[in-house]
Amino acid sequence: MKKKILITGGAGFIGSHVVRLFVNKYPEYQIVNLDALTYAGNLENLKDIDSKPNYTFVKGDITNLEFVTELFKDFQFDGVLHLAAESHVDRSISDPLAFITTNIVGTVNLLNAAKEIWKDNMEGKRFYHISTDEVYGSLGETGKFLETTPYDPRSPYSASKASSDHLVRAYFHTYNMPVVLSNCSNNYGANQFPEKLIPLVINNIKNSKPLPIYGKGENVRDWLFVEDHALAIDMIYHKGKTGETYNIGGNNEWTNIDLVRKLCDIMDKKLNQKIGTSQKLITFVKDRAGHDLRYAIDATKIKNELGWEPSIQFEEGFEQTIDWYLENTNWLENILSGDYEKYYEQQYDKR
């Protein structure tokens, strides 16, 4: 019988790349994509694979325990890759409760449902929790996050993810749940909702709108191509050690202002504009509350134990990403027809 794998949040940004990889690479698995299709989830992201025989989509909310319990009973999953989450830091500042509910309660619902169907035999089962490097807090100008770095989350978003990480580990220690975790740095690539820095800047340049830079733009992020993240997830799901955590990063640090300037120059070339045109749109705005200064990942463990390292050079991935957003204007228009415009105006008004 085919192994049944549940991927939560599969219609979202990172989730859609993981679903595509698993559906194409593992015809011997039945992949079930569970997604609530909130503002950032979009089935258009998966239209190339949605008629494959080993793929099933289920619309549903992980915060609904009854629904989750029934789903696990019906499908009897062998494995879970849990990516469903509220993920935008700014939204967590205006509405923390949504993050607590989805990221913490939602994770516990999945853990409980898996525990229930696996209680007699955990052999060959796996619960993989996909998380963020933001749980480690903020670095100064030097140093990197290791798997042993103490947790120090500073936004409602990162606190909710830290909490869910702790709960997943608690289920490992208390109930012997066969768990594995990973914490990844900032991702870029196709399908990312344009509230995040890179697609937001691309979209705003296209529409000659201001490019809001929080504070002085000196905050540093470590950028990883999303398809490389999906490959790391595949490796960890299949080869990671039970109970372990793996940090994933791009070894590719940029200050926000340098990244945005680079993006502006590439966009000018692509739009046949004079170099410097897009940079004029850069607007320094009030800083994000509690804005973490720097994230950087030490990805030695995953390299040494599993042989993973980023395969796509930043220049190549970045160019590919920009082209994707320029070519997929319908995707941008469709996803923006939801609540984004309203949200964006509210964020911007506050500054």
Ligand SMILES: Cc1cn([C@H]2C[C@H](O)[C@@H](COP(=O)(O)OP(=O)(O)O[C@H]3O[C@H](CO)[C@@H](O)[C@H](O)[C@H]3O)O2)c(=O)[nH]c1=O
């Ligand atoms: C949206 C926006 C962001 N920024 C800044 C804030 C951050 O320092 C940097 C990137 O912002 P964001 O794209 O929102 O991403 P960030 O807060 O780093 O968090 C991302 O990366 C995390 C991993 O580090 C993920 O866990 C989060 O889900 C993901 O949203 O750019 C601006 O200066 N202006 C903006 O308009």
